Amino acid sequence: xxxxxxxxxxxxxxxxxxxxxxxxxxxxxxxxxxxxxxxxxxxxxxxxxxxxxxxxxxxxxxxxxxxxxxxxxxxxxxxxxxxxxxxxxxxxxxxxxxxxxxxxxxxxxxxxxxxxxxxxxxxxxxxxxxxxxxxxxxxxxxxxxxxxxxxxxxxxxxxxxxxxxxxxxxxxxxxxxxxxxxxxxxxxxxxxxxxxxxxxxxxxxxxxxxxxxxxxxxxxxxxxxxxxxxxxxxxxxxxxxxxxxxxxxxxxxxxxxxxxxxxxxxxxxxxxxxxxxxxxxxxxxxxxxxxxxxxxxxxxxxxxxxxxxxxxxxxxxxxxxxxxxxxxxxxxxxxxxxxxxxxxxxxxxxxxxxxxxxxxxxxxxxxxxxxxxxxxxxxxxxxxxxxxxxxxxxxxxxxxxxxxxxxxxxxxxxxxxxxxxxxxxxxxxxxxxxxxxxxxxxxxxxxxxxxxxxxxxxxxxxxxxxxxxxxxxxxxxxxxxxxxxxxxxxxxxxxxxxxxxxxxxxxxxxxxxxxxxxxxxxxxxxxxxxxxxxxxxxxxxxxxxxxxxxxxxxx
Amino acid sequence: xxxxxxxxxxxxxxxxxxxxxxxxxxxxxxxxxxxxxxxxxxxxxxxxxxxxxxxxxxxxxxxxxxxxxxxxxxxxxxxxxxxxxxxxxxxxxxxxxxxxxxxxxxxxxxxxxxxxxxxxxxxxxxxxxxxxxxxxxxxxxxxxxxxxxxxxxxxxxxxxxxxxxxxxxxxxxxxxxxxxxxxxxxxxxxxxxxxxxxxxxxxxxxxxxxxxxxxxxxxxxxxxxxxx
Numbered sequence: 005x006x007x008x009x010x011x012x013x014x015x016x017x018x019x020x021x022x023x024x025x026x027x028x029x030x031x032x033x034x035x036x037x038x039x040x041x042x043x044x045x046x047x048x049x050x051x052x053x054x055x056x057x058x059x060x061x062x063x064x065x066x067x068x069x070x071x072x073x074x075x076x077x078x079x080x081x082x083x084x085x086x087x088x089x090x091x092x093x094x095x096x097x098x099x100x101x102x103x104x105x106x107x108x109x110x111x112x113x114x115x116x117x118x119x120x121x122x123x124x125x126x127x128x129x130x131x132x133x134x135x136x137x138x139x140x141x142x143x144x145x146x147x148x149x150x151x152x153x154x155x156x157x158x159x160x161x162x163x164x165x166x167x168x169x170x171x172x173x174x175x176x177x178x179x180x181x182x183x184x185x186x187x188x189x190x191x192x193x194x195x196x197x198x199x200x201x202x203x204x205x206x207x208x209x210x211x212x213x214x215x216x217x218x219x220x221x222x223x224x225x226x227x228x229x230x231x232x233x234x235x236x237x238x239x240x241x242x243x244x245x246x247x248x249x250x251x252x253x254x255x256x257x258x259x260x261x262x263x264x265x266x267x268x269x270x271x272x273x274x275x276x277x278x279x280x281x282x283x284x285x286x287x288x289x290x291x292x293x294x295x296x297x298x299x300x301x302x303x304x305x306x307x308x309x310x311x312x313x314x315x316x317x318x319x320x321x322x323x324x325x326x327x328x329x330x331x332x333x334x335x336x337x338x339x340x341x342x343x344x345x346x347x348x349x350x351x352x353x354x355x356x357x358x359x360x361x362x363x364x365x366x367x368x369x370x371x372x373x374x375x376x377x378x379x380x381x382x383x384x385x386x387x388x389x390x391x392x393x394x395x396x397x398x399x400x401x402x403x404x405x406x407x408x409x410x411x412x413x414x415x416x417x418x419x420x421x422x423x424x425x426x427x428x429x430x431x432x433x434x435x436x437x438x439x440x441x442x443x444x445x446x447x448x449x450x451x452x453x454x455x456x457x458x459x460x461x462x463x464x465x466x467x468x469x470x471x472x473x474x475x476x477x478x479x480x481x482x483x484x485x486x487x488x489x490x491x492x493x494x495x496x497x498x499x500x501x502x503x504x505x506x507x508x509x510x511x512x513x514x515x516x517x518x519x520x521x522x523x524x525x526x527x528x529x530x531x532x533x534x535x536x537x538x539x540x541x542x543x544x545x546x547x548x549x550x551x552x553x554x555x556x557x558x559x
Numbered sequence: 560x561x562x563x564x565x566x567x568x569x570x571x572x573x574x575x576x577x578x579x580x581x582x583x584x585x586x587x588x589x590x591x592x593x594x595x596x597x598x599x600x601x602x603x604x605x606x607x608x609x610x611x612x613x614x615x616x617x618x619x620x621x622x623x624x625x626x627x628x629x630x631x632x633x634x635x636x637x638x639x640x641x642x643x644x645x646x647x648x649x650x651x652x653x654x655x656x657x658x659x660x661x662x663x664x665x666x667x668x669x670x671x672x673x674x675x676x677x678x679x680x681x682x683x684x685x686x687x688x689x690x691x692x693x694x695x696x697x698x699x700x701x702x703x704x705x706x707x708x709x710x711x712x713x714x715x716x717x718x719x720x721x722x723x724x725x726x727x728x729x730x731x732x733x734x735x736x737x738x739x740x741x742x743x744x745x746x747x748x749x750x751x752x753x754x755x756x757x758x759x760x761x762x763x764x765x766x767x768x769x770x771x772x773x774x775x776x777x778x779x780x781x782x783x784x785x786x787x
Contacts, residue, residue: 060642132642134712135600135608150750155760157782159767164779172768180764183751193652193735195704195742202743208786215787224711230712231738234731238649248597270596303601339583339630343603368786419709423606423684427628471782537596545592 005429006336010438013359013389017399017436020361028353035366041374049374050383052296052441054069059325064521065315066459072324075293079308080315082533083397083519085252086266086275088512093255096264096279096510100126100244100555101502102495103265103280105251107311108136109225109484110467111286112232113491118284119242121499126278127243127284128267130250130536134233137288137303137468138487141225142346142420144217145488146481147182149204153214155179155374161318162482165211165370166447166475170324173454174473178482178489185488186218193229195220207351209480210331211370217481222420230387249276250309250536253515254317254463257508260499262317262462262508268536279510281502282462284494285310289446289468292538295327298443299342308536311467314450316518319458322471323448328478331356331374333442335397342442343422345400347371347480349437352417353408356400356439358387360418364398372477375441382440389438397423399436406433444485447476456494462505466494567633571661584626585613585639597641604628607713610640616659623681623715643714645725650732657736666729671722677715678726684709688716688726695729697756703730704737 006014027034038046048054059071062080072080102118104111107129115125128134148158158179163170186204188195197205197219200545204289208215220227223353236243248270255264264280287310291302300306315321332345350356350367356374358364365377381398382388388396406413414422414433425432449471456464466486474482564579569587576591585599601607609626616634626639648665654663655661678688691706707730714725738750754760767775 037784040776082632111615131600132597132606132608135606137601139599140603140605149745149747154787156763156767159764160775160782163775168772168776168779175763175767180755180760183748183755187748187752190742190744190748191739193738195708195734195738198742198745200743202745203747204745206787213782213784216783221708223605227708228709230731231735234735235652237647238651240649242653273602301603303606304595304599338581339586340603420605423709424628425605428630537594539594540586540589541592541594542590545590549592 007392010389014435016359017357017361020357021274021365021401021404021407024355024363024401026484028256028355028404028408033129033366034111034355037366038369038373046373046376050379051372053299053326055296058296063525066318066320067324067350072321073295073327075295076290076324077294078415078535079293079312081522081525081527083501083522083527083529083532084515085268085315085532088515091266091275091277091512093510093512094278097276098126098278100124100278101282103278103283104286105130105265105284105465106286107133107245108138108286108288108467109132109229109232109420109487110138110491110494112229112236113488114284114286114466114495115236115243115494116232116239117495118174118241118499121496123499124247125243125279125519128249128263129249130248130270131303133236133245134229134246135303136229136305138229139226140301140303140344141484142344143348144207144209144219144224144481145186145228145484146184146209146212146216146479147218147485148214148216149183149186150206150214150216153216157401158182158216159210161479163475165479166477168475171472174452177454177493178473178486181489182485185485189228189231189488192231192235194227197221207348208368209347209351210368210374211479216409217348217351222348222418228484229300251313252534252536253512254313254513255279255512256317257510259508260461261558262460263507265396273311273540275316277544279507280504281507282464282498284464284498285314285450285465285469286467286491286494287469291443293535294538295443298329299333300443301330301333301342301344302443305537307535309536309537310465311450311510312534314458314463314465316366317460317463317514319460319463320451322450322451323476324471326447326476327443328371328445329375330439330444331371331378332400333440334437335395335440336391336438338393338423339428341395342377343424343503344444345437346418347403349400349405349418349421352413354405357399359389360387361399370477370479372427380440393441395440397438397440400439401436402432403434403436408465445478447474447478454493455497456490457497462501464494464498466490567631569631570636572638573636578631578754582631584613585609585632586631587631588626598639601694605661605711607711610643610713610715611637611719612640613637623683623719625683625713628683635715640718643718645714645717645728647728652735655736657700657740661736662729663694667731668722668724669729672696672724673722675721677719677721681719683713683715684711686710691730691733692724692726695733700733701737703733704732707733738758
């Protein structure tokens, strides 16, 4: 329940609602879209990426000298968790054609297609299979399917949203294969929202010029991810699964190609080695680095492991200077601080308004623009609403949805959101939602080409861990799409590569070399990466953990 | 956590810890110094990794919930369940027919449902679990798919079921059969997939990928916008 002082502001929102409803029904834009100049201005002044200290130069590795997000640089400029001399690489614990690291929708798609193309697959993951950001995506997946839409328009949206920095071949692959990706998922049994005649129910998303967001209520990511997980579980003949075993380093062969990985079992604390002809990183993003102290929508294991291990074998990173803050993270009640409030809420007609109930931005600008406008409203303009816990936010007027489309619309289209807030005594059909930008997505990543190949042979990447598809800002619904399109591609091309790959002696000498570089720049010996899991232990407890070198799961 | 929050006692693995009022079970465990490696996942109620049994002070009832979505109460006793080792039959979705026979073959256990409704009471998503089991027994697969839609595979239904039914695994089969066979197909989708396969948009896309930034920018800002 909202405290009394917030109720006063809600009253103002209710007062302006009829006028805003009229505006929404008029069919005209409810607030003007920003011009190119206005967009740049709001980004420069308010987006967290553009703040001082947001970036710094990385001093070692393939991107040496380049400005990258500060918290990412700290992960890259760190020692390995392992001592290479402890490992007997002549006798690996597992051997496989294709090793897939990460069990979200990209890892599942890759595993299925690699298996279909004749490869034996080993799928390894840090948490349980499916416990991933893929599962948490709510709003939708883009594909240009409707008659007045087409892949060319989709391409323009992708490129414009990414500030024209995207790798064109990747954007082209994304939009060209989108309808086929939806078709593949439908044939595997994903229950996309459809009309009785079969027409897909689609909505607009931020920065799209057509309503092309396909959804499965507001469990779209879950509906996709659990369906392809079930399919993966139906292929035990070709796909072997190891859970709770994150990869902590990649292994190379004497030709310099990636040829497997080192796993760390989170429960028995053993290390295991995998020899693989081809390796696919599908480890997702970095939300749990809590960049610039932001809360995050990401799952517990999103700690940039893939970036770190790929960087140590020499893979190039791309656009790692940009971070996506989702405009609408929950800021109240405190139990759900930072949680995702899907863009579909705005897609269905909810409007962002300030403490006086006034509109101040078009509801569906690209995410970085929208988020920056929210921050401007709460800081420079002082029109946000403070919470008892010290946060600030603006209202997302969700009751408007039912005024526009009738009672029951929220229950039908946003069951997850309704339930999430109900659990903490807020009824979003009656009261607006208090939101502020939250750390959401890694726009860049390990650079790939349209075969998902990296700058190192034998190493493929798919999903959020990859860089290039979305430029410096991803649009809603293009991540779910990217997981499927590039997950499948990675599976196909890795299986093809595995057929030709020659197996030669394995080595971890690159780790020894990398650690020397880290030492040269004077990094504290205790600083190791990948982080694996964030540490939320309070200081009062740490003081008593005398025998614990407490960093991530290293005890 | 804001300062000066009142504290309350919770029992984790039987031992009492003082934690801030308003904590969820996960944040309470972390506050007490447990670094979780299993029994934790998305932390937002979508993945089902944090199934938890708990008992409230003075109560005999064992209750079930998600650790990331349940706020602790004073004197609460907590035990987490990392996963449920339930059976999952293997099948080829292309060969399973969307009718009752599929469930008779793959999930014969469903037909032992005693109608006690314990599964429904255990569900942290408030799904009418028993109703969808009954729908499957009747062969109404689309109904079961609809009722079970918000399932997150935490496994609490199966864990509490006296008839040993694996409700949540049967439910994903129901949804897949519905999505694949029972919902109407989109005519636009088939058409667009075919167009693309025939290279309909290839030339224009190729041209765009080769165009300079300014040309693409102009086309972007000039494109007409239709919302829906």
